[in-house]
Amino acid sequence: MYTDRIIKLLSNHRQTHRTELPQPLTLRAIATLIQQSLPPQHEDNSTRLDTDLRELQAQGEVLAGLGNRFCMAPPVVLAKDETNLTGVLFRGDRAYLRLAHQVLETGQPVVKPTLHPRVHGFHRIRERLRNVGIRLLTVATSVDYLSQPELPQPVILQGYESPNPFQTVTWTDIIHQYVPRSGTPQFKRWFPITQASLYDRTLLKLPTGEWLWFEADQFYELTPDTALLAMFQLDQGANCLIPIPWDEAPGRLNLQGVSLPSSYAQLLWRLSEPDLDALRTRLFTPANRSTAREALLRLGCTFV
Secondary structure, eight states, rough: OOOHHHHHHHOOOSSSTTHHHSSOHOOOHHHHHHHSSSHHHOOOOOOHHHHHHHHHHHHEEEEOGGGGGEOOOOOOOESSSBBOOEEEEEESSSHHHHHHHHHHHHOOOOTTTOOOOSSSSSSHHHHHHHHTTOEEEEEEEHHTTTOOOOOOOOHHHOOOOOOOOGGGGGTTTTOOOEETTTTOOOGGOOOOOGGOOOOOSEEEEEETEEEEETTTTTTEOOHHHHHHHHHHHHHTTTTOOOOEEEEEETEEEETTTTTOOOHHHHHHHTTEOOTTTTTEEEEOOOOHHHHHHHHHHHHHHEEE
């Protein structure tokens, strides 16, 4: 519903002194600007906007940062492998899409994200794209970028101190803590918490959608990816792996209610097609199933 508008909005907002980079916008700013672009009679739907933003993250189009800020991901062209270069996909900052078409001599409309290069050879295509600031990745190289689950390290936390959220009275009954629970879905592992029951090394989520880490009597704001990697590490440490429905015969993976670090989500989306009859359910061909399973096992999931 909002995906095309989000991509256009975030790609058009550039940093003032470094126009090659997109300008991050807060969720509130995105909602306001999109609402202004809609017909007057259009009903505001903040829930759908948030859903579409999360879906664009999974597709590798959008990055989420601190303070509920979002921007377009760096431009990348995705190929299945080094020999399959027909119909490669462009993802990320659309300010670079025209350049991708030009250097690959596609002859297509410059707004098309599926590219059919007339330039031949993987290394030649990669060099041409690199010269204009665009990466070329294959599924195999994407696996190499997957981060291991881990708790936030002190070097990451430095400089990200955050005020005590419990001092904001209106939030005290809706701050949630992540608690691993064996056999329960991921979305059911969040529980309301008060400051009196807070303990060291706790992952918190604010009602505004921001993530905090509490350690050594200090609160630290986390990026979504850092928070999600911490979440999976907490699960592994407690031996409470996330159960994910996996129907082996048709290769159907049900990710409803599951939040994944962006690199994992992007890999799974690249390897699969959507199940049009089920929200956040992906369909994998036999050739791609082992890679998908390997990635999810590495993250800390179990199949049911």
